Amino acid sequence: MEADSAPPTILLLGLPRSGTTWVANVLGLADRMRFVNEPDNEKISWLGRCYKRHVPRFPLLEIGDTPRDFARLWQKAAVGPRAAWLSRSIFARALKAPDSFIAAKEKQPALGFPPSALGPRPSSLPPRLIKSVHAVLCAEWVCSVAPIGYVVVVMRHPMAILASWRRLQMPDATRAFTLSEPVQQRVLGKVIPASDELEKQALHLAVLWRGLEAQVRRNPQWIVIVHEDLCSDPNAKFRQLYEQLGLAFTPRVEAGIAAQNREGSGYKPVRLAGAEVGKWKKDFTDEQRKRATDVLAAAGLAGWL
Numbered sequence: 001m002e003a004d005s006a007p008p009t010i011l012l013l014g015l016p017r018s019g020t021t022w023v024a025n026v027l028g029l030a031d032r033m034r035f036v037n038e039p040d041n042e043k044i045s046w047l048g049r050c051y052k053r054h055v056p057r058f059p060l061l062e063i064g065d066t067p068r069d070f071a072r073l074w075q076k077a078a079v080g081p082r083a084a085w086l087s088r089s090i091f092a093r094a095l096k097a098p099d100s101f102i103a104a105k106e107k108q109p110a111l112g113f114p115p116s117a118l119g120p121r122p123s124s125l126p127p128r129l130i131k132s133v134h135a136v137l138c139a140e141w142v143c144s145v146a147p148i149g150y151v152v153v154v155m156r157h158p159m160a161i162l163a164s165w166r167r168l169q170m171p172d173a174t175r176a177f178t179l180s181e182p183v184q185q186r187v188l189g190k191v192i193p194a195s196d197e198l199e200k201q202a203l204h205l206a207v208l209w210r211g212l213e214a215q216v217r218r219n220p221q222w223i224v225i226v227h228e229d230l231c232s233d234p235n236a237k238f239r240q241l242y243e244q245l246g247l248a249f250t251p252r253v254e255a256g257i258a259a260q261n262r263e264g265s266g267y268k269p270v271r272l273a274g275a276e277v278g279k280w281k282k283d284f285t286d287e288q289r290k291r292a293t294d295v296l297a298a299a300g301l302a303g304w305l
Contacts, residue, residue, distance in 0.1 A: 008149015009078050009128045010245060011142065015208050016133045016172050017164035018156040019227040022260065024131045026238050027152075029256040030247040032126035036084050039077035040070075040134050047073050047083065056177040058208060060186065061138035074146040077130050127247070137187070137211040140219065150245055153216055156227035158296055158304055159289070162205055163280035166198075173201040178208065187211045192298050202292040206299030234261065 010027065014020040028035045042048035042057070051073035055061075059070065077083045135142050139151060165173040177183060179200060184191045187207050194203040216222055223244050230237045234257050242249040284292065293305050 009130060009147060010150045010152060011135075011139070011148045012129060012131045012152045012154070013136055013139055013212065014133060014154035014156070015136060015161055015205065015212070016170065017161050017168070018133070018154045019230065020131055020133055020154050023152070023154055023225070023230070023241075024129060025260060026234075026253065026257055027129050027241075027245075027247070029250075029253045030127065030242070031250065033247075034084055034126050034128045036077050036128065036130045038132055038134070039073060039083060039130065040132055047076060051076075057172070057175060058134055058136065058178055059138045059141075060177075060183060060211065061141040063141055063144045065141060071145040074142050078128065078146040078148065136208050139212065140215050151219065151222040152241070152245070153212065153222055153224045154227060155224060157280065158202075158205055158209060158301055159284070159292065160227070160280040162201060162292060163283035165201060165205075167283060173197075173204060175204055178204050183207060187214075188299050192295060194295060198288060198292055199295050202295040203299065206296050206301055210300055 012020055012024055012027065014023075024035065024037070027033065037045075039045050039047040040052060040059075042052045051069040053069065055067050055070050059067070061067065061070075130148075132142075139153075142148065143151065164170075174197065179194065181191050184203075184207060187210050192203055192206075194200045216224055223241070225237065225241060235254060238253070238257055239249045242253065281289075296302075297305060
């Protein structure tokens with residue numbers, strides 16, 4: 001980035017229920033930060049509904065692929081003047097959600113340049129944070145079609161993610177596209193049998209995980225943070241992340257971290273950080289844990305188990 005350009009757009013990635021909302025809440029406390037929440041989630045985003053008609057929920061794309069509508073979605077998310085108004089935050093505000101940084105940030109003025117402007121942004125414009133849990137198989141492609149400056153990847157123990165999916169009965173837990181043989185061959189290099197719902201959930205997770213992991217290995221400049229590390233010392237780890245992104249870690253950020261460190265449930269973006277590590281072990285019987293970890297290990301995740 002040129003010295004006179006604004007802080008670059010940050011793309012925040014992670015599997016569903018990996019902790020991306022928590023990280024987004026904390027990064028959103030940065031001075032003047034604009035937040036675009038899951039623009040590619042067609043269930044909650046007008047951008048997604050308009051421009052994601054010809055790709056699956058978790059698109060598997062490589063640099064050079066040309067789904068033009070989907071590329072426009074990411075260009076609008078990265079530089080569009082009203083992208084933040086087209087995602088979950090507008091619905092949260094309409095439902096009178098608690099006063100959070102998401103709602104507060106929407107009160108900022110719109111950016112003053114057209115969506116097609118893909119050059120460096122003037123220093124007078126605020127930084128932008130885009131969160132996605134559905135671009136984990138196409139992150140490199142996103143960076144090739146939109147002006148992304150930093151990529152932050154949140155990783156979490158795979159069994160903790162799986163436990164959260166099952167606890168919340170998330171519909172993302174089983175997807176025909178990720179379980180198809182062509183996708184398994186492309187991402188895993190083999191086809192792994194899955195006979196019941198638990199094994200299908202574990203296999204779906206493994207495909208998403210391995211696809212993201214391969215991109216991380218090819219891009220050592222991407223910033224990888226581990227959810228369990230954040231939980232061990234939120235202030236220190238978030239301060240380090242702020243420094244890596246060139247953002248000022250202010251007392252407001254520190255107070256925001258403390259405010260979120262309280263008991264929560266479901267989709268609420270609060271948690272007792274110290275109680276999160278290992279909590280997943282209570283959600284599985286020994287037999288369920290073995291079957292799930294057998295699938296994950298067969299897919300190449302043994303190092304995390």
